[in-house]
Amino acid sequence: MARFVTEAVGMGKRAALDIDRAWRGQARTPASTVPATAAHEIATWYHPQARRAQQRRLPVADRLTGNPEVQLPLSASELQAEAARCFSCGSCTSCDNCFQYCPDLAVSHGPEGYAVLADYCKGCGICVRECPTGSMLLQEELR
Incomplete structure (x- = not known):
């Protein structure tokens, strides 16, 4: 059982949204719609120890x-x-690391956030490695 304020705030928000949906007669949301970010996916070298x-x-x-x-x-x-001390796990903080470190200029930054241009990306994974929050994910594209 997590005993952090951030966890309590998140649970309160999910409860409020479920209550709102119940009043409107809509279905409840699943327990977690965002996959959890594992500790090894966070570039801890960007975060000072405290x-x-x-x-x-x-x-x-x-x-x-x-x-x-x-x-x-x-x-x-x-x-x-x-x-x-918060790593903002799995949430993009617009640090521009993926954009700056990409050797192929395959990451673009627009008003909707970052996008990987598949025509230019060679799949090296540098953008994923340099993301301090673990919000970048490299997946093999199925054809």
Whole structure:
């Protein structure tokens, strides 16, 4: 069971969308429509290593004085540092790495995002390797 705020926000969004669909009489969405990005697909060398912020807790003596929150919130700077640790797994961040590293100029960047021009791509996989979020995927084209 994941115990992260981002996971809770995602579950809340999926629940709200399913409630909306139920009220409209539409079918529920599948549990996951986006394939998960595996750890080996993320170019971790683009992300600086950073330790997770330590969770502070209210001292025991203060807990006995009422019904306060035991886990203390993170400060604004700690929240920003935690957000910077995120890899944005599987989501394109428009970093232009695929575009810049392609030796065949087979990646184009337009208003709809990036597209691989199949006529020019030789399948070397450099764009996939240099994608810091693992959002590029190289698949053999079936003919």
